[in-house]
Amino acid sequence: MKTILIPTDFSEKSLQLIKNAVLHFPEESIQIVLATGYQTSILNWSTKSKLVSIIADKKFYKLLSDIKLEHGSKISNVNIDLYTGKTNEAFKAFLESNNIEDAIIPKNKLIQFPNNKCFDICDLIHSFSPNVSSVDYESDENSPPKRSKLFSLKNQFSLKKLIIIN
Amino acid sequence: MKIKNKITFIFVILVASMQLVIFSIIYFFAVEYRTDEFFEKLKKRTLIAEQSNFEKDALSVEIYEELRRKHLQILPDEKEFIFNISTPLKDIRLKTQINIPQKFYSDLINKSYAEAKAGKSFFSGLKYKDQNSNYLIILTANDDDGINELSNLRTLLIFLFLLNIIVLLLLGRFFAKRALDPLTKIIEKVNNIRVTNLHERLQTTQNKDELSQLASTFNGMLDRLETSFDIQSNFINNASHELKNPLTAILGQTEIALLKERSPQEYTKVLEGVETEALRLDALINSLLKFAQTENDEKGLLITPIRLDELILEVKGNIDLINPDNNIEIDFNDFPENPDLLVIEGNYGLINIALNNVLDNASKFSDNKKVIVKIVTNTSAIKIVVTDQGVGIPTDEIKNIYQPFYRAANVRNVKGYGFGLPLTYKIMKLHSGTIEVFSEHKVGTIVTLIFPNKHQNFSISR
Structure with a gap:
């Protein structure tokens, strides 16, 4: 059994990296740690899992359970974790505490984070994790970044032309 | 007006x-x-x-x-x-x-x-x-x-009323014009789009207003038009190319054979060559016909209940006959316990073809490495998941895989016509299902055939 670290931005699209992991390790069963960076000083484990359940939305969990079902005998477990450290040593410790043996990271950056406390840990993984494979990944351009309601409300009132045709 | x-x-x-x-x-x-x-x-x-x-x-x-x-x-x-x-x-x-x-x-x-x-x-x-x-x-x-x-009051009121009507008329015109201006522009732009500039798109904004929606609707339509245009032009291109290849081979062989008198053995050899090529042509035209049939026969299909596990076993049996070296494994671990959930409604022949295409591709493009087939169900869908360790599909080519005759650059050396996936796609559409292909170049491919779950209510109450 291999433990594989996969960065996530809690978008549905980012879950396809799990499929990449399934393809990369055809012979053995895998355990997946989905992780994202999160700026906070709280390190308690129970608050962490609570935070995760707040950040991730229903669609994310639905798709995650679908993928788990589709590759049931292959994926033995999926953990969602937050990396809250700040130093390189902290990240190494994070890798060790999760027993990470492999990692899959996207070639492009993850961008669809649900809030600005989250940060991308791809670079950290690239530098410190053993056996990193980077794979092709394109984030959903269609789904707009969340929390843009205020902005669009402002747009509604602005005198700017709503549609400018190139 | x-x-x-x-x-x-x-x-x-x-x-x-x-x-x-x-x-x-x-x-x-x-x-x-x-x-x-x-x-x-x-x-x-x-x-x-x-x-x-x-x-x-x-x-x-x-x-x-x-x-x-x-x-x-x-x-x-x-x-x-x-x-x-x-x-x-x-x-x-x-x-x-x-x-x-x-x-x-x-x-x-x-x-x-x-x-x-x-x-x-x-x-x-x-x-x-x-x-x-x-x-x-x-x-x-x-x-x-x-x-x-x-x-005096009356005159004043009448005057105010008339003045107001004029102001209202001007204001109304101004705002109506302002509100409809984007529409006029959309009309102008759409009018200017021809076959030659089908790639052009209307600009949309983040706003969810009706005009923006209209623009995105137009863009969606243009996307579909462009794809179908591309598909059509490519189809004729690729089809004539594929049809021409065997013909060229036949013509070449006969031309050389006719240059001078040959021995009977030589004639036999040439004829055999011609036969091979003719068979290739026949197979190609057969698949073309099948493709056309699924396009036309949407209504005249015989729909029966199909047990997917039996179907998979039969398809595997067929592939075993043609390609005994295949390494297709059926993973029974996650099969649903309730056998009713393995039953879908559909045309047996067509679904057979669809699954056969997928499994054949999986072993063909992976050099007979292990292919895992499994059936999973959830409340909304019954899925057949096929995972292979084949050559995969390059990321930039994955959008073309449902085009007839399209063949990815990395599989030119593998025999095929580029018909399997388009046909499967069409068959799945006929059964109100979908096909999802996830692939990583040189690593492998996951093909998921998704059928709607007709036993939805039952499985929820379970």
Whole structure:
């Protein structure tokens, strides 16, 4: 059994990296740690899992359970974790505490984070994790970044032309 | 009528009628108020007239007269009449030379005070009781000031109303134009899109307004049009290419064979070569026909319940016959416990072809490495998941895989026509299902055939 670290931005699209992991390790069963960076000083484990359940939305969990079902005998477990450290040593410790043996990271950056406390840990993984494979990944351009309601409300009132045709 | 004019028109009518109502109410109340006020004035004068005429005290009579002269101006056409109560209306009318209304007269007799208005003239009357007899005091006057005031007000209101209509018309036009401007631009832009610039798109904004939605709708349509255009042009291209290859081979072989006299063995060899190529052509044309059939026969399909596990076993058996080295593994671990969930409704032959294509591709493009097939179900769908360790599909080519005859650059050396996935895609569409292909170049591919779960309710209650 291999433990594989996969960065996530809690978008549905980012879950396809799990499929990449399934393809990369055809012979053995895998355990997946989905992780994202999160700026906070709280390190308690129970608050962490609570935070995760707040950040991730229903669609994310639905798709995650679908993928788990589709590759049931292959994926033995999926953990969602937050990396809250700040130093390189902290990240190494994070890798060790999760027993990470492999990692899959996207070639492009993850961008669809649900809030600005989250940060991308791809670079950290690239530098410190053993056996990193980077794979092709394109984030959903269609789904707009969340929390843009205020902005669009402002747009509604602005005198700017709503549609400018190139 | 253009929408712009229509909007302006409706806007103007609505606001103008609202204004008309408001202005009418204002005018109506002004008239009421003015009339009441004038009656009040007239009543006071009637009382004063009574005092001055019938008061016994001569001194106070003088004072009243004085007061009247000094402080109360004479109203226009003011006349004062005093009659004995027994005077009939006809005589009063004759004497005053004024057409006093009948109602006024009867009110005056019955109620001792009455007021009325006839034409421009206002009447106010009082019944005075003396010891000996009763008298009627009638005062009449014209409210010229009031009429002037009211007519001023009327002119002002009418002028304001007309002015407002003009302002509304201009404003309405301006806003209608502003609101519809993007629409005009969309129309212009869409009009300019031809086959040659089908790649152009309307610009949309983040706003979820109707115009933005319209623009995205147009863009979606253009996307589909462009794809189908591409598919069609590529189809003819690729089809003629694929058809030409065997023909060229046949022509080449026969041409060389006909150059000179050959031995029977040589002829046999050439004929065999021709046969191979002809068989290839036959297979190609057969698959073309099948493809065309699925396109046309959407309604005439025989639909039966199909058990997917049996189907998979049968397809695997077929592939075993053709390609004994295949390494297709059926993973029974996650099979649903309830056998009903393995049943879908569909055309057996077509689904067989679809699954056969997927499994054949999986082993063909992975050099007979392990291929895992499994069935999973959830509340909304029944899925067949096929995972292989094959060559995969390059990321930039994955969007083309459903085009007939399209073949990815990395599989040119593997035999095939580029028909499998388009056909499977079409078959899945026919069964209101979908096919999902996830692939990583040089690592492997996951193909998921998704059928709608008809036993939804059942599986939820379970």
